[in-house]
Amino acid sequence: MVNLDIAKAYDSTWRHNILVKLNKIVSKGNFLNLITNFLENRSFRVRANNCLFDEFIQENGVPQGSTLCSLFLIAINDITENCTYPVKFNLYADDLNFWCRKAHSNFVILSDSLSTIRSLQKLFNPGDIAYTILNNLTIASGLGKNIVIMWIPGHSEIIGNELADKHASTAINNKETVLINKMSYDDVKKLINERTKYKWQTIWNLQNTNLNRKKDTVLNRLRTGHTRITHGFLMAREEPPSVKPAEPY
Numbered sequence: 365m366v367n368l369d370i371a372k373a374y375d376s377t378w379r380h381n382i383l384v385k386l387n388k389i390v391s392k393g394n395f396l397n398l399i400t401n402f403l404e405n406r407s408f409r410v411r412a413n414n415c416l417f418d419e420f421i422q423e424n425g426v427p428q429g430s431t432l433c434s435l436f437l438i439a440i441n442d443i444t445e446n447c448t449y450p451v452k453f454n455l456y457a458d459d460l461n462f463w464c465r466k467a468h469s470n471f472v473i474l475s476d477s478l479s480t481i482r483s484l485q486k487l488f489n490p491g492d493i494a495y496t497i498l499n500n501l502t503i504a505s506g507l508g509k510n511i512v513i514m515w516i517p518g519h520s521e522i523i524g525n526e527l528a529d530k531h532a533s534t535a536i537n538n539k540e541t542v543l544i545n546k547m548s549y550d551d552v553k554k555l556i557n558e559r560t561k562y563k564w565q566t567i568w569n570l571q572n573t574n575l576n577r578k579k580d581t582v583l584n585r586l587r588t589g590h591t592r593i594t595h596g597f598l599m600a601r602e603e604p605p606s607v608k609p610a611e612p613y
Contacts (some may be wrong), residue, residue: 366462366463367461367475368460369458369475369476370458371516373440373457373458374428377439377589379424379426382403382438382439385405399435407422408420440457444460447462469509469510472514473514474510474515475513482492484498
């Protein structure tokens with residue numbers, strides 16, 4: 365079994381390949397012109413706190429986070445055309461799995477998502493994605509399969525990314541960097557949340573409630589919304605409850 369997670373897949377996608385394949389589907393019209401204009405002449409700038417760096421031209425790739433980032437699927441969907449029996453495959457975005465059924469029981473999964481791998485090590489509240497992965501690993505282990513998850517760096521020596529990271533790391537200590545005396549909406553929102561939480565925590569620490577540990581635990585669970593009624597399945601390490609749809613009359 366081979367597991368591939370293409371590093372910087374969205375950033376390094378060949379745009380010309382997307383337009384050629386899209387031209388076979390759409391042929392012509394305003395929609396094709398819209399996609400072409402959307403992908404051409406794109407640039408980006410790195411911002412660290414109030415420091416804004418030079419502009420870089422993005423010659424390849426599709427912008428992530430936008431509605432049209434799914435154009436990446438057009439570029440990769442035909443990657444499995446030459447896969448023939450007995451080789452089987454699964455393709456989800458830039459994650460590609462090849463396997464051929466044999467009497468093997470040892471597997472290695474390579475991933476560049478360090479945050480996901482670290483969340484697998486959390487015994488409590490591992491997160492929805494990590495929770496699903498852990499369940500599947502447990503099922504596979506019960507079937508006699510030994511699976512090892514290995515982290516690999518996500519950067520693939522793309523010059524633009526490496527240069528952007530280098531500038532970002534020196535932004536704060538660079539005395540010649542021009543400071544922008546403006547704050548974005550996200551900056552203001554983050555600052556308000558931090559100040560509000562700090563003020564609430566300070567008031568809470570100054571209070572003398574004289575609660576024992578049991579009452580303090582109950583109160584903290586009520587504050588965070590984690591009770592046996594709402595999150596009992598986590599404490600019991602079970603699947604979350606499902607609600608059956610109502611039957612029509």
